[in-house]
Structures are given as structure tokens and as C-alpha cells.
Amino acid sequence: MNLKNQLTHSKIFSLLIVMGLAATTVATLTLKGQSQSQMTTNDQNQSKWNQLTPEEKRVIVEKGTERAFTGEYDDHYEDGTYTCKRCNAELYQSVNKFDAHCGWPAFDKEIPGAVRRKPDIDGSRTEILCATCGAHLGHVFMGEGFTQTDTRHCVNSISMNFIPARMQKSETVMPTAINKAIFAGGCFWGMEYQFKQAPGVINAVVGYTGGHTKNPTYREVCDHTTGHAEAIEVTYDPQMTNYENLAKFFFEIHDPTQLNRQGPDIGDQYRSEIFYYDDQQKATAEKLISILTQKGYKVATSLKPATIFYPAEDYHQDYYTKTGGSPYCHIYTKRF
């Protein structure tokens, strides 16, 4: 009896272990199944995300901050909707935008459910992220008394796109290709002046790129210790122009045959260089250079993949508009 009982007990015990193992296995399989399907969904979503420039990645993925007063939407009050640069989700309406004089776009309210809040790693601030894709937007501040909601979403312009209200009624397909171009062709004041007048150009910012130091200043760039070139970053409307038009224009407003200088401006920071964002831009630039070469130009323009573009100090932005002058070495000359 005792022995039989013992056997029975041990059998039941074994059975329980087996059942336990089986239950654990089922649980594990279920968990694996769930995480696998979640991963597939994320991957599918990610494949629909817009391609980001290195500077966009620095802010959106690596949680950086754009330089104050340089963003496209800082001083921007058109009627419409601000969307996520990475996934196109709608984030803010223009009616909730206000001027906080802080150098970044400010909103007193988000579109319900569009923005996620998270304690910042710095321990004191609250980070805001796109609730759909987790893109870093900026930070949210309370209790400053700006508007009735007592809330300020301080958002990097570069984390957003803007869709004007006039376009929302029609079917708007957001461009997924990069609508930016970076060119270096001598003194950036003149380059900016010319590009701001080119058809389809939404914005042009002067800055530094192509070198090896972070956050360079004008003085450092002039001292030839940074490797950076004076450059402009152009944002364009793909429905009105394209990269080829802009690259042609670039070759026609500066002299691409001059090596490491442009007119009276001498030094490698005044070099002629195209910083391409993708293979298509690179191929376009190569095609135009070969056309110019066939026409007899000894093109000195070099090509390099785009890296982080650092906007220059405020006093360099819109220089000719502010000072009322006009460029001395960027005159349009037809070459194509």
C-alpha cells in the first residue's frame, strides 16, 4: 500500500512537472508568437517611414536639438497641420501654435493622442515623442502661463513637415523622397541669396558641412581647422521643381571651374562641392558634370555623401536681405 501510494504520488508529481513544462512551453511559444507578430508589424511600418537626412536623424533618432531660431517653422504661422517628419502622423494644428520667443515652434496643445510624454533622461524635463513612431519631437513645459492651457510643446522644426490647409482638402500624398539639397559654392551669403529666388525653393539655410568637427563656428571654419565648407541647405517643393533643376542652377550661379576659391574668396571653405543625400542625387550630379565637361568646362566640383549640416550663426542667415546688399560673386551665367 505504502509503496503503491508512493508510486502514485510520484506519478502525480511527474505528471504535474510535465504539465508545468508543457504550460511553460505553451506560454513561451505564445509570447514568441506575439513578439514575432509585433516585430513584423513594426518592420512593415518602418518600411513606410520617410528617409531621413543625417541632420534629421541626429534630432529625431538620437534626440538632438536644432539650433534656436534656425528651424523652418519657428516663425511660421500659416493655416494648416504639422505632421511627423518620419511617419507623417498629424501632430499639431496651426491654431494651437503661438510665439514663445524661444527660437523653436511652440504649441499649447497637441492633436489628441498624437504625442507621447516621457520623463527625460536629464531627470528634470519631459520629452515629447510622436505617439505613432516614437520620433523625438522636443520637450513639453508646464506652468509658464503663456496661454490658457499653461502648456508649451517646444518642438524642433526638423521633426515636422507642414501641410497647408489649402492642400488638405485634396488628396495630399506626402513625398517620401528627400526634398533637400546641399551645395557648397563659395561665400554662402551669395548662394543663399540666389537660391531663395529660385522657383520651387521653400527655404535655404546657410551653414557648414563636410568637415570633421562638431558644431563649428564661423571663426573656426575661417581658420581652416575644421575641414568644413560654407554651404547651403535648400528645401524644395517637389511638385514645383526637382533636384536636377536645382543642381543646374547651382552650376550656373557660381564658377565650378575654380578650385578651393570663388572669386576673391580664397580657401578650401569656399570649395565647389555637392553633398548628395542618395544615389539618385549623386547620379544627377555626375550627369551634369559630364555635360559640362563635354562643353569644355574643367569642373573642379567634388561630390561627397551628405553628413550633418550645421546651420551658421544667425547673423549669416539672410545676410543680403538684412544688409540690403547684393552678391559680388554669385551672378547667374547660363551653362546648360
Ligand SMILES: [Zn+2]
Ligand atoms: Zn511619427
